[in-house]
Amino acid sequence: MEKVVVTGGRTLCGSVQVSGAKNAALPLLAASLLTDKEIRLSNVPNLSDIQQMLALLDGHGTTINYNHETKTCALRTRSIKSEVAPYDIVRKMRASILVLGPLVARYGKAVVSLPGGCAIGTRPVNVHIDGLLALGANITIENGFICAQTSQKRLRGAEIRLPMVSVTGTENLMMAATLATGQTILRNVAKEPEVCDLANCLVAMGAHISGIGTDTLTIDGVEELHGAEHTVIPDRIEAATYAIGAAITHGDVVLENVIFDDLSIFWDRLRSAGATVEELPGDSGGPRAVRVKMDQKIREVDIITGPYPGFPTDIQAQFMALMTLCSGASMITETIFENRFMHVLELCRMGANITIHHASALVRGVGQLTGTNVMATDIRASVSLILAGLAAKNTTEVHRVYHIDRGYEQIEKKLQQCGAIIERVAI
Secondary structure, eight states: EEEEEEOOOOEEEEEEEBBOHHHHHHHHHHHGOSSSEEEEEEOOOOOOOHHHHHHHHHEEEEEEEETTTTEEEEEEOOOOOOOOOOOOHHOOGGGGGGHHHHHHHHHSSSEOOOOOOOOOOOOHEEEEHHHHHHEEEEEEETTTTTEEEEEESSOOOOOOOSSSSOHHHHHHHHHHHSSSSEEEEEEEEEOHHHHHHHHHHHHTOOEEOOOSSSSSSEEOOOOOOOOOEEOOOOOHHHHHHHHHHHHHHTOEEEEEEOOOGGGHHHHHHHHTTTOOOEOOOOOOOOOOEEEEEEEEEOOOOEEEEEEETOOOGGGGGHHHHTTTTSHHHHHHHHSSOOTOOOHHHHHHTTEEEEEETEEEEEEEEOOOOOOOOOOOOOSSHHHHHHHHHHHHSSSEEEOOOOOHHHHHHHHHHHHHTTTTTTEEEEO
């Protein structure tokens, strides 16, 4: 067991290299099951969730060569040796369900444990199941497993309207449809940059997909997909997290490797809070550097989370940490997950003044947070406590740091490079 110890009161100044996006890399890894040719991915972050997905793919028969130093990963699934995604792996990471669509599409059957992951609310799998049923799969739920099998040789195209905007649901059905017979039209799909990144990789593999970046995807199925090389997009959630670190400590930080437009609404809210946000010159069309500086009192800002291009739910906890020190009162409303306020009690242990009413949290700014022992409950909650600790007086100890390792690569090192006093300690 380990804990992260943060000594607050230091202003963050320096630069941070933003890693590849975990939420983009996971479906890209799963997409390797769709072909018997090699897929080469670069900018793949070294996170525990990535290692879990690689272990899952290894069990399905994928040959994997992951270079931790260069962050490149070569995958090839010449044949699928097992259609089973076991409970021991899937229970640790909800994104494991992303193998369901590719397995059924290429192999004709899949047995995938009902997923686990962060306990931040109900995330039903009906979008995945109902979509695959519409594509011609036969599905039963047996002993905690989703058992799917095609009645014919291949799935068949269909027109499907998702009942709710679902990122993993969109990704699973899009991957499955690439090898289906005929045309599939997916409506009310997620438009997140990570979904677009997957779609672009599938196109590079030979898939026929139009409507990328809109709420309607049209996929014309092909007989087979081929190999491809693809670079994982930068992690916009990590970029936003370190931007908030600069703001909450009244610092000045340059974020390297950021797609600025992917965070438009976040930059708008951060500027409203008083930060200066500047996109630095660089290659047109690609990732650039962004400078974030806070040299005034933190102003109150209201946010409402929502599907892209709305305010990301994955930045809600971090932004709440910032608002605990605002000069007024902020209303934060969570519309994606009904149980994503578990960090509130821990922030209050540090002196925050937060009142929850149904799906909203009223955050009244306080003059100072005070370090104490706190408990992480999910990936984003854990990092919100680190951010609060950076601004607090005295020392903050964050426990259950395995949550952090699921979504943040070398977080102590990156913060240390900007002047933070933070270390990981064995318990």
